[in-house]
Amino acid sequence: MDIKDLWKRVLAELQITINPSSYNMFFGNTYPEKIENNEITLICLNGFVKENIEKKFFSLVQESVNRIGKGTFKISFTIKDRLKEQQEPAKAGPLFENMPSQQTPRSATSVSKESYTKSNLTPKFTFETYIMGKNNQLAFAIASAVAQNPGKVYNPFFLYAGVGLGKTHLIHAIGNRILEEKPGLKVIYTTGESFTNELIESIKSGRGGGRYTSNDFRDKFRKADVLLIDDIQFIAGKETTQEEFFHTFNALYMTQKQIVITSDRPPKDFKKIEERITSRFESGITADIQAPDEEMRSAILRKKRDENQDAVSNNVLDFIAEKIDTNVRELEGAYLQVLTYAKAFGGDVSVETAAKALGQKIKSETNKAINLNQILKTVCNYYSVKTADIKGPRRNKELVIPRQITMYLIQELTKTPLVSIGEFLGGRDHTTIMHGVGKIEKDILNQDKMREDVINIRKELSA
Known part of the structure; x- marks a missing residue:
């Protein structure tokens, strides 16, 4: 049996036996180098992977290889940098047929510097340098599929995550992979802030007879084959920018061009972005990245x-x-x-x-000292609500959760007595505060969205 076919079948079996997080972390980048006289050499990306396979999974790998290969094999692991290898490894079985990113070595110099400049992409952010685990597995799988077939599947792709969790890395990885495999496509990366600033500049320039006109701006974005927009939340509350983005989105979507958008929150949580835009965000596929364990x-x-x-x-x-x-x-x-x-x-x-x-x-x-007003203001900014409404009597759905989170964070971070929290929040009874705190404590354990919101707000408080 060919060594690649043997390893492919072994991986398919391991994929069923081992939990997804461990499989992706330790076997997603492991591939066979050679087989000689029933001695198999397997390549690992780094010492950490090699050490863990040998300690935790060696007997499992040995058993699978012997059974599938119908013989007795000696297995050894060695370390090589996949980015520098030019040998094509085996794929990781049927569930990962459409995820070549962690199975195929790439050349870091295959894309010209001019291409990176035009696209505004950062070369170092690739699928190969992205560590996949259970916290980002779905997002990684979708990103890989998008990069392989831009505009064909998962369009638009909306990715959201808190600060510093890897969404920018992943959106750059999509663009970089497309530049490598489909150099004829026009890839444009920008941020919500840059999109807004360029639009303002084009309007000012057009009025003053400058060179960068609104038509130039529209040609740049509407004639892209792949549009990657990071931190789209920046356009919230900016009506002119939203109008331009809406038409840009439609122009690309109608011609089956790929659109990838990232944000710090899911589409349904935007308060100052028009519904016609958020509904388009939700028309494709949405994924999130959780904090790593x-x-x-x-x-x-x-x-x-x-x-x-x-x-x-x-x-x-x-x-x-x-x-x-x-x-x-x-x-x-x-x-x-x-x-x-x-x-x-x-x-x-x-x-x-x-x-x-x-x-x-x-x-x-x-x-770090945090006072009650800081917490209230931070929660209100996060949910785009007014402090007066949180303290007020209204019990609208969009106010209840921010109000209860405020109760929870004040109690947790300041240890303020429940009675005092009630007085601060508009004269509410201490039993109401107790109920609100308990509700959030329960939701944090059972709801990923609630847990993520509380984490993000705490990050803003500690920034």
Whole structure:
């Protein structure tokens, strides 16, 4: 049996046996190099993957290979950088036939610098450098399918996530893959803010006889084959921008051009974006990215350590992953802080060193003074409601949840007595506050959307 066919069948079996998070993390990038005299060499992306397969899954792999290959094989694992390899690996079985991103090596120089400049994409954000886990598996799968067949499936694709969770990386990865595989397509990446600023500039320039006219602006975006817009929430409350975006969206959608949009919240939660626009966001497919769990955070740090060849033990990385549970951006920032501290004061990077390096950060986050008005204002800004309405008697659905979240956060972050919270929120009875706090505590456990909203608001409070 051909080694690629053998490994493909082994992966298909492992995919059923192992939980999706572990499968994607450890086998999504593992492929066979050769088979000689019943000795099989398998390639791993980094030391973290190799170490975990050998410790946790070796017997399972060995058993599957022997049974499917109908023989006794000796299996060894080695490490190679897939970005530098030119050998095509095996695919990961039927469930991942349409996800070549983590199975096919790429050349980092295959796209010209001019193409990146015109598209406004960042080359370093690729599928190969994106770590997939259970928190982002669906988003990754959809993004891969979109990149493979732009405009054919999942159009539009709306991706939402909190700050620093990887949505910008993923939207760039889509564009970069399309530039690599379909260089004839016009790919444009922009942000909601840049779209607005360019529109304003085109209007001003047109009125003043400048070179960049409204027609130039429309040609740039409406003649794109793939339009990637990051942080679309920026256009909320901007009527002229929304009008232009609406017609741009329609022009592209009607000609089956791919549209990918990211935001910090799902379409139904927008308050100052017209319904005709949000309904179009929901006409395709929507996915979100959750905060990574501790295992995923450790994997991210291990990958960064291996890429940089830093002398940092797994124990230190696990400590950082345990202490920094907000988002990937802060996690990588904490890792850099530990390395900088160790370099400045000398000595090895130990758990004790990491504790000292992060001590002030952890302490400052824990002890940061937050008052009741800050919490109320932050919640109101997040949900686009007025503080007077939260304190008022109205019980509309769009006010009840922000009001209860305000109760919950005040009680959790300030330890203010329930009676005082009630007085602050318009003279409400303490039993009402107790009910509101309990409701949010329950919803955080059972509803991903509620948990994400509370996390995002807490991030804004600690920013």
